[in-house]
Amino acid sequence: MEVLVYPDPVLRRGGKTITRFDAELRQLAERMIEAMYEEGGVGLAAPQVGIEQKLLVLNPSGDRKDRSGELVLCNPKLTRKKGREFGEEGCLSFPGIHADVERWIDITVTYQDLDGKEQVMAANSWLARIVQHELDHLDGVFFVDRLTATEKLRVKPQLQELEGRGA
Numbered sequence: 001m002e003v004l005v006y007p008d009p010v011l012r013r014g015g016k017t018i019t020r021f022d023a024e025l026r027q028l029a030e031r032m033i034e035a036m037y038e039e040g041g042v043g044l045a046a047p048q049v050g051i052e053q054k055l056l057v058l059n060p061s062g063d064r065k066d067r068s069g070e071l072v073l074c075n076p077k078l079t080r081k082k083g084r085e086f087g088e089e090g091c092l093s094f095p096g097i098h099a100d101v102e103r104w105i106d107i108t109v110t111y112q113d114l115d116g117k118e119q120v121m122a123a124n125s126w127l128a129r130i131v132q133h134e135l136d137h138l139d140g141v142f143f144v145d146r147l148t149a150t151e152k153l154r155v156k157p158q159l160q161e162l163e164g165r166g167a
Contacts, residue, residue, distance in 0.1 A: 001035040001049050003092045006142070006162050011093055014140035015047050015054040018074045021116035025055070029072045029114060032057045037064040041092045043130045045137030048093050056134040060127050071121075073111040076135055079120075080108035087129055089143045097158045099151045101143050103132050 004011055018025065028051065036044040036057055043058035059070045083105035090098045106124045109131055113119050123131055133143055144155060 001031045003035060003039050003044070003048050004050055005165075006094050006159070008093075010050050010052075011047055011137070011142070012140040013047060013052055015045070015052050015138040018053050018055060018112070021074070021112070021114060025074070026114050028053075029055065029057055033059070033070060033072075036092075037062075039092045043134045044092065045134045047137050047140070054138045056131075056138065058127075058130050058134060060130060069127075072114055073109065073121075073131075073134075074114065074116075076109050076111035076131070076138070078104075078107055078132070078135060079110050080106075082106040089129065089133055091133070091143050093137075094142070094144065094159075094162065097144070097155050097162075099144065099147050099155050101129075101133075101146050102148075103129050107131065109135075 032044050032049060035049060040062065042060055042062040043056060046053040046055040054075045056073050056076065059067065061069050081104035084102055085105050086100045086102050088098055089101045105128060107128045109121050109123065111119055136143065144159065
């Protein structure tokens with residue numbers, strides 16, 4: 001399973017609502033988790049691997065030996081948000097680029113698990129940041145879209161380099 005790199009146009013398409021909760025979905029989630037670990041990430045959204053579904057996987061530790069934090073969210077929606085802070089983010093689809101992004105500090109997310117059952121999760125700090133970053137991918141939004149004008153200028157040469165590679 002290959003992670004798509006900017007400027008691949010599939011990344012902007014986002015994901016569609018999941019309606020089938022079956023063995024195929026479970027296999028996809030497991031393959032995405034493995035790809036996330038292979039790439040050294042803490043989260044991965046289905047559009048990043050070319051699959052237009054509202055599915056994301058994450059593990060805040062990023063450590064395949066510590067799977068206690070692994071989560072699979074289907075059709076997630078941000079239902080409550082509070083407080084804002086800047087923090088550094090990177091993205092597997094934007095290799096080598098890191099920048100400060102403003103995000104909500106405390107969030108509540110409703111989602112479906114792999115059985116299709118509705119779940120509610122409260123998250124803050126690092127976990128909240130990961131969830132919001134991956135949620136953006138499901139809507140075709142990139143972390144670089146959320147940068148301040150100063151940060152956009154700072155990463156512009158790196159973005160242009162990726163654009164040149166993809167041409």
